[in-house]
Amino acid sequence: MAIVQARGLTKRYDGRTVVDAVDLDVLPGECFGLLGPNGAGKTTTLRMLLGMTPPDGGRLEVMGFPVPARAREMHERLGVVPQQDSLDPDFSVIENLRTYASYFGLRGDRLEARIADLLGFANLATRADARIHELSGGMKRRLSLARALVNSPQLVVLDEPTTGLDPQARQVIWQRLRLLIAEKRTLILTTHYMDEAQRLCDRIAIMDHGRILDVDVPSALIRRHIEPHVVEVHGAGVEDWLAARGAPLAERTETIGETIFCYTGDYVPLVESLGSFPRLEYLHRPANLEDVFLKLTGRDLRE
């Protein structure tokens, strides 16, 4: 049975369709990534899954409960790490966990044991009595994650879990998320970081204009949409090289800013052609999820 099953899920604001008949299945134990540019409809989709936004059409079940009709029962087994930290600034770390647990009706020795585990998990055991404003951004995010786990949820939803964190703090969050994946919890996350999605997610849905453009495992998405090799070229005279030599050697090229992206099955002749253009710099790499994302959602800047 799917953890999330959406059929024809639709949301309109002021006559504008923000989520347009989306079908979605999230399977037990998988880490599912929802990607899309700003305004693609992923936040609204997520809010509907969480029971925070009533859909205008379609059917939605989360962990077997129709949402929003039985959102309360669904929430008993749900953990949420919101994009914006909503920790209680007046409480210490451990009081935050205890208070959040009280919303689930949890208390007593079993809760205290659970909280001790979670403090260890979040690497905050020595900061249990610290106030929230004393914590770094990474610590706050780890506390938000620990808080989301206080009810031992079957499904954990994370909205941009590492946005705004430094690289070290991101690594720590990833490591913790992998522990949750190893525990066979189901994870749904949104992110703007393609490396994050590629690292963590078993399957990825790419959304734009309220629709899901494609869903699959990352490697299959890359194979389906992008040639295996990418050569990125930039530098003075790059247009001349493209016109004279590059264009026929690549199956597809894209210009983004001052860089030309050449997509090809055979990169050797392309790289050799660059030998006579010493002022150009290039990077040869395998195709990745970012290439898929940009191809499917276009290159326009979304603001």
Place this chain on the structure above:
Amino acid sequence: MSAAPERVTGLMASLFALRWIAVWKRHARVWRKLAGPALLGNIGEPLLYLLALGYGLGSFIGELQGMGYVTFLASGLVCASAMNTATFEGLYSAYTRMAVQETWNAMLYTPLDLEDIMIGEAVWAASKSLLSASAILLVATLLGAVQGPLAIGVLPVAFLTGLCFSGLALVVTAVARNYDFFLYYFTLFLTPVLLLSGVFFPLDDMPSAIRFGAELFPLSHAIALVRPWMTGQPLADGAWEHVAVLLAYTVAALSLATHLCRRRILR
């Protein structure tokens, strides 16, 4: 409003399910940490009014309706402080939890729903009203401004007054875009209520338009209930009507606040 009956039954169901106690306890735990300034604000100001106006102005007035002015004023100030305490809680504190600290959002991801939050807010605000009314009752008793043990009946009325005004404040919070917005509410509603509900002077000799207006204010009904108890006068007829007015305001305001918050948050 077609959603009204639905909102009322939703709030009733939530009231009896008792999940709101977790919301109440959360607020109480925060309050315990910051109790010093909060208590000072809730109790200090009405006490200053009681002392300054009661004795200062009172020395010019002498007797009013057959009692000392301090006695008259104390029974009004108990209700006014219940009103103010719940109003501040329902405006500034609730707005902070809703729009700044995201406390409500965090709660909504758990088995708590919006009705639980609203009832938790209202009962918490009323609890604070009860606390400040108790403190003023105590001080008024020590000053000899309370006549007889029936004055203890003030406390449930203060609680009900707190529920009523927290409900009204939550309606304003539900549509507020920033803290400054609350000044409209203070100037256009709360201050007239404070001045024209019989806290500081009796309304009997006022023009009939003002007396009629005061009848609409919930605070005048709270005072009509409380004043006889605190001043040792026989309770006028229609005590239950005053209770009914306060209850009706409470139910209507909380239902409307829930409706508006649902439109704002769960959209």
